[in-house]
Amino acid sequence: MQTHRFAVGESVLCAERRHPSFTWQTPYTVITCIQSEAAEPQYRIASLHRHAIRIVGEHELCRTPQPRPAARQSLQQCREALLCLHPANLNLTQHHV
Numbered sequence: 001m002q003t004h005r006f007a008v009g010e011s012v013l014c015a016e017r018r019h020p021s022f023t024w025q026t027p028y029t030v031i032t033c034i035q036s037e038a039a040e041p042q043y044r045i046a047s048l049h050r051h052a053i054r055i056v057g058e059h060e061l062c063r064t065p066q067p068r069p070a071a072r073q074s075l076q077q078c079r080e081a082l083l084c085l086h087p088a089n090l091n092l093t094q095h096h097v
Helices: 075-083
Strands: 009-020 024-035 042-047 053-057 061-063
Touching: 009 042, 024 053
Parallel strands: none
Antiparallel strands: 009 024, 009 061, 024 042, 042 053
16 A cells, blocks of 8 residues: 555645546645555545545645745845835935925
8 A cells, every 4th residue: 555645634736637638727625545455545635616525546636836935035034125225226316396
């Protein structure tokens, strides 16, 4: 028996094919890791957008994209970055009326 790559509660994308040349990925949540003697691990998944529960093989699932930690900045880092954007650094002048 193979080990499961996905855990209960994890958000996954499931490939759905409704037409031979058209496939899309739909978000689901893993609700059960099925223990069986099947060739690949199987899961019971629930749709995030409709009332649907499916049993799928691991090859039909992939992880949902996660934001890159490097793209996240703290509020303090944002403030520090904005401090250098005063008019003198941007070559702007103030006009008094």
